Amino acid sequence: MKKLTSSLLLSGLLALSISAPAAQVAKVKGKSILIDTEGEDLREGDVLFVIDISGQKKAIVKITKVRGTKAIARVGKGAPQVGMSLERRGQNPSPAPQQQAAAPAPRQQRSSLFTPTGPMERRWGGLLGIGFDTLNADEKDANGVKTGTTVSTTGMSFSLLGLYDHKLFNNIWFRGLFGAEQFKTSGSASSGSRSVDITYLSAGAIGRYVFANSQFQPWVGGGFVLLFPLSKSSNLLDSASITNTYSMLFTGGMDWKISERMYVPLSLEYGLLPKSDSVEANWIQVRGGLAIPF
Known part of the structure; x- marks a missing residue:
């Protein structure tokens, strides 16, 4: 009887285990x-x-x-x-060998901005800029003699530039700029109002370090711009003294990638012109535009 009971119990357990999902x-x-x-x-x-x-x-x-x-x-x-x-x-x-072999592919795609054959290796586009200009100059009388007074002038100007971006090394980019820039200021002196209004043809070069490859790509850089006056008008500076010049540039910004084929370059720029015995000038430019790779 005990053997029969044990057999039935064992059979029941086996049946339950077999029927378990x-x-x-x-x-x-x-x-x-x-x-x-x-x-x-x-x-x-x-x-x-x-x-x-x-x-x-x-x-x-x-x-x-x-x-x-x-x-x-x-x-x-x-x-x-x-x-x-x-x-x-x-x-x-x-991971399976197939998965391990495939893993580098997405990493390559994510870092394509910084690879020598990446689709964003070269770019071109345009920039609009708003400038906040400052010029301080020694006041002179009708005979060109300094009066001992410094005239401080400020103003707002505009610029229209074409840009060309090219990758040189891993995170190092070259930016070329070419176009028209204004330098425009005004102020008051003891003998009346004073102003400076110059439009330059400009050609500049900036080296940029791009920090990250993402939708928002921050960067810092520096460079210079050559300035060739196209038009000039001033009752503060001698017209003959307004000639070809240059400016050192200290800049930073961000490239905002809005699609695979388009991005928005944004920058904040400080320009420092050469200082003379009687004149010193600088500007702050805020620039933004649109560019595409090619």
Whole structure:
């Protein structure tokens, strides 16, 4: 009687274990398998062993998508077959060789701005600028003799420039600028109002260090610009003294990438013109525009 009871109990336990839900391989296609979850709570990222009927582990898979009672998994290694069951693994397996080989591709894509053959290696576009100009000069009388008074003048000006960006090294970029720039100030002196109004043809070069490859790409740089007067008018400076000159540039900004084929260059620039015995001048320019790679 005891033997009969034990046999019935053992048979019942076996029946329960056989009838317990277990996920099974429903379809195999290359390195992907379709799984019938059979009620098991499977989630994306779960790592499972594929077990044959004898209990031997035949493959390792990782769940990539779950929808209802079906799941899709990527085969890490091994050869699963339809009908095999699945068992959870305590830790994630090493990535499959195919995954390891493919990993560098997205890194290359993310850093394409700073690679020699990247699609953003060269760019061209245009910039509009608003300048805040300052000029201090010694006042002179009608005979050109200094009166001992310094006249301070300030004003606002505008610029229109074309730009050319070219990558030289990993994060180092060259920016060329060419166009028209105003320098315009006014102020009061003991003998009346004084003003300076000059329009220059300008050609400049800036070296830039770009910090990051992202949608917003901050940078700092420095350079110079050559200035050739196209028109000039002043009752503060001698007209003959307004000749070709240059300005040192200290600048920073950000390139705002609004699409794969277009970006907005923004910059804040401080320009320092050569100082003479009687005149010193500088400007602050805020520039913005539009550019595309080519």
